[in-house]
Amino acid sequence: MIPTYTQRGRGTKTWLACALTFLLPLAAADKPEATETAEPSTTSAVSTAAPGSEIEQLKKLLADQQRQIDELRRTIAEQQQKKASDTSVPVRASTLPVTEPSTPHPSLGQVASASPMIPPAPASASAPALVPQAAGSNSANLCEATGDNAVPPYLRLGNICIVPIGFMDLTGLWRDKNAGSSLGSSFGSVPYNNTVNAKNSEYRFTPQNSRIGFRIDGDWKGTHFIGYNEFDFLGTSGSTNLTVTNGAFVPRLRLFWVDARKGKLEFLAGQSWSMLTPNRSGISALPGDLFYSQVIDVNYMAGLTWTRQPGMRVLFHATKTVTAGFSAENPDQYIGGSAGGSGITLPSALSALATTQLDNATNIGTFNPVLAIPTVNPDFIAKIALDPSSRLHLELAGIERSFKIWNPLTGTAAGAGQHFSKVGGGIQFGGNAEIIKGVRLISTNYWSDGGGRYLFGQAPDLIVRYDGSLSLIHSGGTVDGFEATYKNTLFYGYYGGILISRNTAFDLNGTTPIGYGYTGSPNSQNHYINEITIGFNQTIWRDPRYGAINAMGQYEYLDRSPWYVAPNAPKNTHDNTIYFNLRYTLPGAMPRF
Numbered sequence: 001m002i003p004t005y006t007q008r009g010r011g012t013k014t015w016l017a018c019a020l021t022f023l024l025p026l027a028a029a030d031k032p033e034a035t036e037t038a039e040p041s042t043t044s045a046v047s048t049a050a051p052g053s054e055i056e057q058l059k060k061l062l063a064d065q066q067r068q069i070d071e072l073r074r075t076i077a078e079q080q081q082k083k084a085s086d087t088s089v090p091v092r093a094s095t096l097p098v099t100e101p102s103t104p105h106p107s108l109g110q111v112a113s114a115s116p117m118i119p120p121a122p123a124s125a126s127a128p129a130l131v132p133q134a135a136g137s138n139s140a141n142l143c144e145a146t147g148d149n150a151v152p153p154y155l156r157l158g159n160i161c162i163v164p165i166g167f168m169d170l171t172g173l174w175r176d177k178n179a180g181s182s183l184g185s186s187f188g189s190v191p192y193n194n195t196v197n198a199k200n201s202e203y204r205f206t207p208q209n210s211r212i213g214f215r216i217d218g219d220w221k222g223t224h225f226i227g228y229n230e231f232d233f234l235g236t237s238g239s240t241n242l243t244v245t246n247g248a249f250v251p252r253l254r255l256f257w258v259d260a261r262k263g264k265l266e267f268l269a270g271q272s273w274s275m276l277t278p279n280r281s282g283i284s285a286l287p288g289d290l291f292y293s294q295v296i297d298v299n300y301m302a303g304l305t306w307t308r309q310p311g312m313r314v315l316f317h318a319t320k321t322v323t324a325g326f327s328a329e330n331p332d333q334y335i336g337g338s339a340g341g342s343g344i345t346l347p348s349a350l351s352a353l354a355t356t357q358l359d360n361a362t363n364i365g366t367f368n369p370v371l372a373i374p375t376v377n378p379d380f381i382a383k384i385a386l387d388p389s390s391r392l393h394l395e396l397a398g399i400e401r402s403f404k405i406w407n408p409l410t411g412t413a414a415g416a417g418q419h420f421s422k423v424g425g426g427i428q429f430g431g432n433a434e435i436i437k438g439v440r441l442i443s444t445n446y447w448s449d450g451g452g453r454y455l456f457g458q459a460p461d462l463i464v465r466y467d468g469s470l471s472l473i474h475s476g477g478t479v480d481g482f483e484a485t486y487k488n489t490l491f492y493g494y495y496g497g498i499l500i501s502r503n504t505a506f507d508l509n510g511t512t513p514i515g516y517g518y519t520g521s522p523n524s525q526n527h528y529i530n531e532i533t534i535g536f537n538q539t540i541w542r543d544p545r546y547g548a549i550n551a552m553g554q555y556e557y558l559d560r561s562p563w564y565v566a567p568n569a570p571k572n573t574h575d576n577t578i579y580f581n582l583r584y585t586l587p588g589a590m591p592r593f
Contacts, residue, residue, distance in 0.1 A: 141219035142591040153544065153589045160218035163588040165230065166211040170582050171296060177575040178202045179340075183209060183234070184299035185577060186340025187498070187529050188458045190558050192573045208233045208249050209298055209581075217590050223262040228272075228286070230255040234298065254308055257285065266315040275313055275327040275381045276454055277306040278430055278444040278479075281393050283315055283325045283385050291432065291442060294483060294492045295533055296554045296579040299339065302531040303477030303496035305428050305446045305454045311378065323385045328378035333403050335464075337361035338457035342500065342525045344473075345514045347466040347507050349409055357405045358464070361457070376402040376421065394431040401425060401450055403461065407468025422462065422470040424450025438485040442494075447476035452500065458529060459500040463515040466508040473516055474501035490537040498529040502563055517563035528561045535579075545587060552581040 143154075143161040154161040171183060177191045178200040191197040213230035235250030257270025268285055275283065278291040293301045300306065311329030318324060335354065336343030338361035346353060354360040359373045383397035403422045410418040426448025434440045450472035452459025459475035481494030502517030517525055535554035542548035559574035 143218050153587070154217075154591070159220075160216055161590060163215045163217075163590060164586055165213050165215050165588065167583050167585040168207070169209040169211075170205060170207055171209055172203070172205050172580045173577060174201065174203045175575055175577045176201050179575060181340065182206065183297075184339070185297050185302075185556065185558060187299070187302040187456070187531065187558060188342055188526050188560060189340030189524065190560050190573050190575045192523065192570045194570060198573070206249075207247075209296075211254070213255070215590065223260050225258065225260045226286075227258045228255055228270075232298075255287075259285065261315075261317075264317045266317065267312070268315075269312040271308060271310045274305075274307040274309060274311070274329055274454070275325055275383050276397055276399055276428055276446075278304075278428070279385060279393065279395055280432060281385075281387055281390075283323045283383055283395075285313075291444065293479065293481075293494060294490060294537060295494075295535060295556070296552055296581045297533075297556060297577075299456060301479045301494055301496040301533070302458070302529050302558070303446075303455065303479045303498050304444070305477060306456065307454060313381075321387050323387075325381075325383045325385075327381045327383075329381060331375040331377065331379045331401065332359050332453055333357065333373055333375060333405070334359045334361075334453040334457065334461045336452075336457070336460035341452075341457040342460065342516070344460045344463050344516045344525075345518075345521065346464055347514055348512075349466070349508060350407065350464055350468060353405060353464060374404070376404045391434040392431070393433075395429065397428040399426045399428075399448070399451055399454070401461070403450065403470055403472075405464070405468060405470065410468060418468065420469045422450065422472055424448070424461070424472045426451035426454070440483045441481075442483065443478070443480045445476075445478045447474075449474055451475065455498055458498050458526070460516060463503050463505065465505045466514070471503055471505070471515075473503045475499065488539040491534075492536075493534040494532075496531040496533075498526075500526055500528075502527075519564055521562075521564045523562040523564065523566070523569065525563050526560050527563045528559075530559050532557045543587070544589075547587040548585045550581075550583045550585065552579070552583065554579040554581075 141159055143156055144159050154163045156162075173183065178197045179186055179189065179191060179202070180197065181189070182204070183206050209232060211230055211232045213228070215229075216225075216227035218225055230253075231251045232254055233249040233251055235252035237248065237250040253271065255270075255272055257268055257272040259266065259268040261267075272285040273287070273290055273292075275285075279289055280291045281289050284290070292304060292306055295301065307329075309330040311327055313325055313327035315323055315325040335346075335358045341361075343360055356372075357374055380400045381397060383395060385393065385395040387393050401424045403424070405420055406417055407420060408417045410416060426446060428444065428446040430442075430444030432440055432442040446455070448454070450461045452461050452473060452475040455475060455477045460473055462470050462472050464470060475498070477496070477498045479494055479496045481492060483490065483492045485491075500516070502515075504513055504515040504518035506512060507514050513520060517527065533554060533556045536552065538551045540549045540551055554577075556577040556579070557574065558577070559572055561572040565571050
């Protein structure tokens with residue numbers, strides 16, 4: 001039977017309704033969000049609707065469902081926007097980009113003037129993820145970042161970052177001779193075997209090498225500035241409280257400087273390590289970028305050129321691998337006597353120069369000892385550093401020094417007298433190279449004419465002739481060795497040496513020798529000082545949130561030989577020192593600017 005037109009039309013409507021039931025929801029999923037806000041209908045009576053209105057009812061039902069979907073989308077979007085703006089909701093650290101510390105090797109201790117936990121590693125070595133960078137900051141100044149950090153490595157105060165720096169040390173030391181120098185070695189005054197001090201050994205504990213301070217970083221209109229401050233507890237004290245009762249160790253200012261860099265130019269002023277101190281990289285004043293060995297001994301190595309003194313410097317970063325610098329630093333007219341260093345013999349008529357015009361480190365003024373000595377001009381230092389890669393650093397430095405005294409005894413007329421002056425200088429060169437992964441060779445060398453003060457005061461700068469004229473003393477030093485890292489342990493070994501030349505004259509009578517190294521001179525006037533040392537630094541535990549604990553050990557052999565040996569007197573002397581140190585290093589690191 002052939003169906004009528006009416007029957008075919010009714011069947012077509014039924015199949016079309018079924019197709020729309022499946023196809024329209026799929027099409028609705030791709031529709032743009034609706035702008036209507038009317039309440040959606042939740043009821044529909046498809047089963048009771050008249051056949052002629054099935055299409056319209058289905059369309060109405062699908063429209064109601066679409067409005068519900070749109071409303072749900074808006075609700076979800078509002079909740080997501082509210083969650084993103086709510087700073088009380090913690091952000092998972094794994095979703096944040098990580099800013100590496102400002103040093104190329106994992107060394108929590110390098111922000112303080114401490115030996116880094118390990119020597120600088122090649123650029124391919126990865127640093128620990130200490131500083132998750134806060135999300136949502138578009139500022140060039142990383143200290144202005146907003147949001148929460150999972151591991152807070154620094155404190156933010158306004159537009160600057162502050163890191164508390166330092167460590168707490170407990171050092172035990174033993175010497176087979178009682179040198180009387182406490183924690184640091186007095187290289188030039190090791191006791192001779194025929195003295196009382198050589199008959200006794202010494203052992204002591206001390207926390208004096210502990211250090212505390214802070215570092216401030218920021219960026220202002222493209223200029224990166226650093227403020228650095230550091231104290232230890234090796235200050236001079238006249239109190240018996242150090243050992244008898246309460247261990248009243250005295251704080252001492254080590255470093256206090258500010259540095260600003262914009263583009264290729266950099267300027268630093270304050271008390272810092274001298275620019276003559278060897279660098280591990282560049283010409284940076286940050287302790288982690290300097291080479292002063294890895295030893296526990298707070299006087300470092302015999303033969304090392306270093307001071308910490310006030311001054312200012314200008315650096316020019318010609319390229320990423322070449323840096324040149326010029327500094328003006330605090331001068332001193334030094335004739336020996338500091339830290340066991342040899343002293344000169346003055347003319348008998350001019351012995352008062354040691355307390356008025358020349359620094360003998362023992363009696364140079366009662367009110368303001370260091371500044372009581374007259375000086376002509378600053379010590380001027382120039383330096384150039386080459387860093388073709390992280391595996392190689394080379395440097396060359398020169399120093400110019402000026403000396404001047406007034407001899408009141410010259411002439412016979414009232415008010416007579418005469419000035420005497422001299423200009424001296426020195427050259428320092430060296431570098432370090434990573435010959436294989438984790439093993440680095442280091443050498444630094446220095447030779448001077450009147451620059452003995454920079455050898456930790458172990459050599460005088462000059463002598464004075466009977467008429468008051470000045471003559472400079474030649475002196476030099478070297479430190480050569482290796483540093484090797486295996487897993488969490490650093491091993492090191494160095495040789496250090498100092499050579500002091502003879503410079504003699506005769507007193508006014510023409511027969512009495514004076515100066516340095518003459519026949520009959522005291523056995524404190526050294527010709528050679530040598531040191532051999534080995535040691536280790538073991539990182540026991542480290543966490544970027546809590547700091548690190550290290551155990552260190554060092555063996556040190558020192559010997560010295562005088563210029564003149566009296567009959568039946570020892571030709572030289574030596575001592576042995578063993579250090580053991582436990583250190584807790586404070587956590588903290590700066591973001592990379």
